[in-house]
Amino acid sequence: MKQKLISGGRYKGYSLHSFQKDIISGIIVGVIAIPLGMAFAIASGVKPEYGIYTTIIAGILISLFGGSKYQIGGPTGAFIPILFGIIMTYGYENLLIAGFMAGFLLFIMGVCKLGSLIKFIPKSVTIGFTSGIAVIIFIGQVPNFLGLTGVKNHEYFLNNLNEIIKHIDSINLYSLLTAGICLITILYMPKLLPAIPSPLIGLIVSTLVASFLFPTHIATIGSAFGDIPNTLPKFEFPALSFERIQQLIGPAFVIAFLGAIESLLSAVVADGMTNSKHNSNRELIGQGIANMVTPMFGGIPATGAIARTATNIKNGAASPLSGVIHGIVVLLVLLLFAPYASKIPLASMAPILMIVAWNMSERHVFYQLLKAKTEDSFVLVITFLLTVFFNLTLAVGIGLILAIIIFTKRMSDIMVTAKALPNPEHKQEKVETQIVTDSHDCPQISIYNVEGPLFFGAAQTFQQSIMNTINYKPKVLLLRMGRVPFMDITGESHLSSIIKDFSKHGIVLISGLNVQPKKVLIKTGLYQLIGERHFFEHTGDAINYALLHLNKDKCIGCKHFAFRECAALSGAYDLVEEKKKVFNA
Structure with missing residues (x-):
């Protein structure tokens, strides 16, 4: 019988055996989070180290102050088009301020006990914008997958698609080979070595192949963004001003809204897997604290990560300590192995994000809602199309308005x-x-x-x-x-x-x-x-x-x-x- 170490709160019945399980799950999730953090940062238009900083700081703070025992926080794919749009419009420094403001809004939402209001967002709206984001991420990685040169990044989907078509004749076969090796490894390695994270194996194998066989024929993180430093950045409070707050309040609301939805959806998934119950208001408070602190170290907005949270649970996590350990593992990797990360080809990162996009697309649910041919199907399609061809703010706004109108019509018919x-x-x-x-x-x-x-x-x-x-x-x-x-x-x-x-x-x-x-x-x-x-x-x-x-x-x-x-x-x-x-x- 294992000795109980802690007897109250979220650590009720915690034992030495529980701690051992948290260490194992924390290490595994930490290893998975490293390539994802860099990939999400690059796709969002910032340097890869900012994704690592976010994984470390936000990951630890969300676990300590959040409302779910098993939540793993960090940068996520859902934020990519939002953050990229803010970077293109306002710049990186203003992204940090918008992230800080979003954290404050999340904190206030939690204090005002608004966590339960998220459940009133219709499924047709959430599936619509999630699938739309998945399409944007997937298409956005095609240039790196094919090694296209001269491609300029734009805020809108059609412009980016036009760039791909315009430069399709500049395919780099070395990039295509590297990306193919990584993709095949990710898809088939779980069948051979299920205990080892396949994205990490794919990243290592494809990087080794490129480094030894054609090191000068392919773009890497180092050649595109410079070497990744093996230290955390200095603490710096965002340069807030009334003018900037007015300018960035819109983007901050979008970040806070999406962060609240993603984190609470992830917490609900964790509840279903563990037969537990999260505290939605405390979760928002934890997300708020994390998103206020992370920008002070150069990190980008973070939220609950469904896939990493599920992995954390499947590997035996027993308490929030697994999330803290996951952040510490990423920190240790940053301090010890950062110089090696600079050699990772951009083509190796593309398949990882494509798999993330494919998994987050909710394609089965999308098809079911579409097949139903109801008013909800209409809301789904409109939200999806507006997300892809315009932006998430407009998509969610119009989607919610349509859902309210349809709901009102249904109630009046009753x-x-x-x-x-x-x-x-x-x-x-x-x-x-x-x-x-x-x-x-x-x-x-x-x-x-x-x-x-x-x-x-x-x-x-x-x-x-x-x-x-x-x-x-x-x-x-x-x-x-x-x-x-x-x-x-x-x-x-x-x-x-x-x-x-x-x-x-x-x-x-x-x-x-x-x-x-x-x-x-x-x-x-x-x-x-x-x-x-x-x-x-x-x-x-x-x-x-x-x-x-x-x-x-x-x-x-x-x-x-x-x-x-x-x-x-x-x-x-x-x-x-x-x-x-x-x-x-």
């Missing part, structure tokens, strides 16, 4: 307002809509079944359904609202209009009012205007009250017999049997 009466054939005289006819409808009491949320998307239809059908002026209007779960201020406004108009000549009764709508009516004063005596828990009590307030003279001779009391009120007992026969027929 809203049903129909006249109803007690069914005499039912044992408990259940109030139903289908039995109301021209010859079977009380002239003095109008009962309406109201079903569905009474909100801005359905409120006008609700009002029109009632006002247009009351072409006569009944004495009592009874609204059965037991199936109205929610009411907003627009719904209250339309209900108020009905009540104020009808109350000029009659009485409004409401039965079965739920808690949330009741609170709204009380806050707006409409509850007091209607009068507490006009609210009933049960429809039967409301009907009994209504019958006491009828004009008895108008009941004499009435042949509708809408209620069981009508026979006595009309003075026509001999017509009751005839009415039942007509109704049954």
